[in-house]
Amino acid sequence: MPTHQDDRPDAAQVALRPLAQSDAPQAGEGPLSFFEERPEDRPLPPIAVNEGPAKDIDDVIARLDALVSESLRDGLKIGYFAALYLRVTLAVKRAILAGDVFQDNARMEELDVVFANRFLRAWEKHKTGGTPSAPWQAAFDGLERDGLLVLQHLLLGMNAHINLDLGVAAAEVMRRRGRPIHELRADFVMINEVLARLTRIVQVQLGELSTAFGVLERVGPELQAKLAGVVMSGARDEAWDLAVELMGARELPEWRDIVRKRAKSAARIADKVIEPSLVDRLVRPIASAEQKHGVRFNVQVIAS
Secondary structure (H helix, E strand, C coil), X not given: CCCCCCCCCCCCCCCCCCCCCCCCCCCCCCCCCCCCCCCCCCCCCECCCCEXXXXXXXHXXXXXXXXXHHHHHHCCCHHHHHHHHHHHHHHHHHHHHHCCCXXXXXXXXXXXXXXXXXXXXXXXXXXXXXXXXXXXXXHHHHCCCCCCCHHHHHHHHHXXXXXXXXXXXXXXXXXXXXXXXHHHHHHHHHHHHHHHHHHHHHXXXXXXCXXXXXXXXXXXXXXXXXXXXXXXXXXXXXXXXXXXXXXXXXXXXXXXXXXXXXXXXXXXXXXXXXXXXXXXXXHHHHHHHHHHHCHHHHHHHHHC
């Protein structure tokens, strides 16, 4: 069974008690994390545009836009989540520019970038034959399955990103800054509100794809409530709890254990989103309607 290793943060600037020599990762062993120095001969592989992780929110937007464009050109289902995420990131940028939404705009941009890089890195790892974290692996495996709703693909991505990545990113940012996690609470809640609002808008848009979605009026609300409830019920609070727990980690092995445990939990949620009996009973009639339009059309709807 493959070991999911994309569970660790990504920069080398966090104030932790020094690791024991026996615990420190050796050069050439496994993916890099912020607990390690990055040797010059081990650069990250290219991600969409430029090399290495995104540097700022405009860089994140450029990379997501490139992935959406690639999905439109090649009919890639990853474009569903990328298009939603692009809209979320644009909304966060506008809020930062407005200057009165978040308590600390520079910190929010940093969180946005760290958060986005976890998705971008997971996708790059998947494309190059690597093994991302367990919930991202489930989401990417779902891209190859026939009969899943667009909503299911979105929720698989949101599950990995919120139930795992968000808490990790929040802890990373505050540890880099050497500040207590509670200072981030209000902005953490606000970024979740942005995501929730846009997700509801996209669900409405998907329901308006065609008259073939008459079936959606009968079973869609029940299905959407069931699927969204599986992923989102308590997700924000659980992500916050993960961030708080990670802030207390004193050594790399402890951090790894915490994230690995949460990754397994998020992977179990992914299994519920694609539960075969649910697909057979409710999803196939709606999925067949979505498939009449094709991936490119559906990506455009989400991105618009």
